[in-house]
Amino acid sequence: MNHLAHALLAGDEPERMLGSLLGDFVRGAIDPALPALRREGIAQHRAIDRYTDAHPQVxxxxxxxAPPFxxxxxxVLDVWFDHLLARDFAQWSDEPLSDFSGRVQGLLHAREAILPDGLRRFSRYLHAHDLPLRYRERAMIxxxxxGVGSRLSRANPLxxxxxxxxxIEPQLDAAFAAFFPDLVEFARRPERWRA
Known part of the structure; x- marks a missing residue:
């Protein structure tokens, strides 16, 4: 899953959400000196990625x-699934996507001084492109x-x-519709992912 899903599934605790957003930017063992909820967010992010990669629908x-894709x-699926989540955000959250997007951006901006360089750059990218709100736009996807393709070291078709x-869009949309409720249930059960 991509950033919108990770942030949403982290719940309302800012520290857990920050941890979920840090998940792609920290490697190795989770630093025990981090606040507990931030550690939980990182652990949840990693567990969500493992669960997603192994889910039969995914x-x-x-x-x-088809090759070469x-x-x-x-x-591609991570980004497309965030598009589908953004498109139908009201189905998954009572908070409007515009408000949620602002909350994600605000959290990252408020914590910018403690962010690793990669997440700091990504935070600025989110703000400059009004993400995750604009994930609902196909052109933005x-x-x-x-952009992801340009950052990879080898030539790619992204x-x-x-x-x-x-x-294959109808099949991908159906896969998301079958998969995402399972992921929501997984994320709500911290005994399955808590560090």
Missing amino acids: VAARGLF RRYAGI GQVLA AAGLEAIAP
């Missing part, structure tokens, strides 16, 4: 991509995929990710 969805299907999605 495994099947990755298999729908199959190698990058996990990245294309831009996000192209800039054409929307073209790869188009012929």
Whole structure:
């Protein structure tokens, strides 16, 4: 899953949400000196990624991509699933997406001094592009995929990710509809992911 899903599934505790957003930017053992809720957020992020990668709907969805996209299907799905979540955000949250997006940006801005460099750059990117609010726009998803592709060390087709999605979009949407409720239930059970 991508940033919108991680932030939403972290719940309302700012420290846990911060940890969930840190999940892609910290490696190795979780620092025991971090606040407990931040550690939980990192642990939850990692558990969500493992759960997502192993879920039968996600495994099947990755298999729908033809080469050369199959190698990058996990990245494409993470970003596309955030698009679907943003598009139908009211189904998953009582908070309007615009308010939630502002809350995510505000949290990162308020904690900028303690963020690792990668997350600090990402925070500025979110603010500059009004994300995660604009994840609901298809064109923005294309831009996000192209941006991810440009940061990878080897040549890749991610800039054409929307073209790869188009012929299998109904199947991907159905996979998300079947998978995401399971993920929400998983995230609500901290005994399955708490550090």
